[in-house]
Amino acid sequence: MSTGPAINWDTYFDEAVELLGQFIRIDTSNPPGNEILACNFLGAILHHEGIDYDLYDAGNRRVSLRAVLKGDGSRRPFMLLNHTDVVPVQQEFWDEEPFSGHIKDGYIWGRGTLDMKGLGIAQLMTFITLKRMAVPLARDVVFFAQADEEAGSEFGMRFIEREFPETLDAEYVINEGGGGTTEVFGVERPVYSIAVAEKGPLWLRLVAEGRPGHGSVPHEDNALDRLVRAMFRIQEWERPLTVAPVLEEYFGRLNRAGVYKGAATVDALKAAAEKDPRIRALLSNTISATTASSGIKHNVIPARAEATLDIRLLPGVKPEDFEAELAAVINDPKVSLERVHVGWSDTNPHDTELFRVMEEVIHDHVEDAVVVPGMTVGFTDSSVLRNRGMISYGFSGGLTTPEIARGVHGHNERVSLESFRLNCQMVWELTRRMCCA
Template sequence: MTTHPETSPPAATDEVVELCRDLLRIDTTNTGDDATSAGERRAAEYVAEKLAEVGVESQIHEAVPGRASLVARIPGTNPDRSALLVHGHLDVVPADAAEWTVHPFSGEQRDGYLWGRGAVDMKDFDAMMLAVVRDWQRTGARPERDIVLAFTADEEAGSDRGAHFLVERHPDLFADCTEAIGEVGGFSYTINNDLRLYLIETAEKGVDWLRLTARGRPGHGSFIHDDNAVTALCEAVARVGRHRFPVVMTPTVEAFLEHAAEVLGIELDPDDPELAIAKLGPIATIIGATIRNTANPTRLAAGYKDNVIPSRASATIDCRSLPGQSELLAEQIRELIGPDIEMEYVQRQPGIETTFDGELVDAMAAALRAEDAGARPVPYMLSGGTDAKAWNRLGIRCFGFTPLRLPPDLNFSALFHGIDERVPVDGLQFGVRVLDRFLRGC
């Protein structure tokens, strides 16, 4: 194993800010439509250029023109070890500049933060990956195991044009990968000045996006009309949107809540965990969504003229199922909407869960503690989804580990897909140091 210095060389911690800024300035908005999504090819070419500058070859693969992902491999010193996949996506969700304090694609640095769409989701980690590898190439450092780097397209719309495309069309690139790290994990939750929990993602909920459709008899808007598709749809959507599914405590969530209850000195009732979750502060938003299946209406579509009753109305429901509960959730939704509403999947990817143990977890913990003596790594479940669902199809054991030490008062979860997304500069530099230690020691 390569001898590790006490801290990463200044070049990596300084360069990560520049790399992240450059990536933020590339508009990689993913609208979910190939015709209007932009910038992924440009971002992949930027990554390829930065790797080529230090002698790393890479391959760009397009699912369709412009929807580009990049893969590269850093050889390790031990050919008997399996490879580790380190992945980050290049696309971002849309941003309305009128709502932001700074332009969302400015990459502006102010008040100790780097601002821009993608700052935490997840161009910060893309920049960390690049900074560490570029520093290794300049200094001659090598990891023990091969590191496969993947910078993907389309994660924000289900990964069909990105990670799933790579899994289906280029699985050979990942044939010897047994473990992976990516978003969203390794970030701090401050208990006090001497103790911070670092949440490592070992599970994430499934994606079960549904389209509900109601059909009725069209007619003039001035008539009395008992067979109105809009009315039927709205009643069904309201039933789904107001429903609270029963609490189910998975091993990951139970483990996190036990850790949190211990350090916070609060009681945890497994039958009513919401009492404890309510005391977690801003992080309660994420944790509270992982104790049950959820279903949130997000879009409605009906009609073509104000005085015409349409024959069809549809809605999109963003459903998230706990690992192993996708079928149960479908049954629950069907019961809520009734027999007359059609239901089809827009996107369906099952939840995943692994255990919080093994040499990889030990290496994460060691790297965190080396940079923060008050670090206490704990497992948690992400309420959203990531590219891990694609890699899991290849039998790869996936973790969310994007290390960041955050200010105690920062509402981190609100930054994801939110207004004024930003990452603390010192947290970004902390992440490079931790990632460097981890990748050398895993």
């Protein structure tokens, strides 16, 4: 395979860092999203490069952007998928301004550096460089920046699927959800997980109803008491561990590399799951209590109490079956379950051309890396595409420590300059190998 056009990586990376800093300074916290601001930013760059683009407006400034570099049509399209919204911040807990893009101690700081404006800029740089160099393409290369991923994609990918399904055609897609870590199971060795599956979100609202009254006269029909009892039963509910087929390959590869010492079985993984919540999340249907509200006054027994649950289901688990189990655990007819959001997706195979090329690219840049097919415990826009029959992998060339990775949706989110440069290089090389004529 040819090495492709020569790139001055120092110049390329300087531009990428500048663009990422500008992108981070655009506050697209969701809610409310305001992704039109991101699309204006991306659109101006594309216009300057002489690239046409389309906007998809779901209303209320929730806008997505799509651009295409045409290939010769001999192969189906390749999509660079990203989202432009970010989760909100609690600024008082940050050491640096969260929307500054400030560079300090070898890191770019700011909300979205990891999730996922950093990868979005790496994709954008690949896209505009293909155009600048007039690289002959066997495939259309699609750059698609989506709105609303962080809140369930109703005004982004799900809106696009309903209203503009023809824009989603692709043979292969790379999106968020994968990447490299410097340490797994306490073993310091680079491990790159390529996400071929993800857990399905089931967001529920628990509503307890009862009889209101004066706080000085307790009774057995207090809605808040009912909610507390229901939440206690949920917290005490022990759900079985399961090793999904994709995780058998995941743990098997780690075992052969000497990173994980046990077998890919529930018995072997049980101890690790008890110690590590992320391992437990890979092996079970999880429930996180996220909000609760009740009452109007200190001395008034409330008639209604509510709580929200963020449930993530393993591939193959039907939401309606899990809801029935949950209702049986709660065992109270005056506590109802209301769906807020639900999603699921098929699992992609990992014996594909794209996976093989990803392995090659990773090993060319990080020779001793272990490459594994993985499953994300969060959901992404890839779920919609997988259910449409497309291969959509979570892939990032970045390599981060576990400590830095915890900045996703947390405080002090940042990415090292070294990791971001590696990400830019790998996204470029992967796209070039998959798409060049």
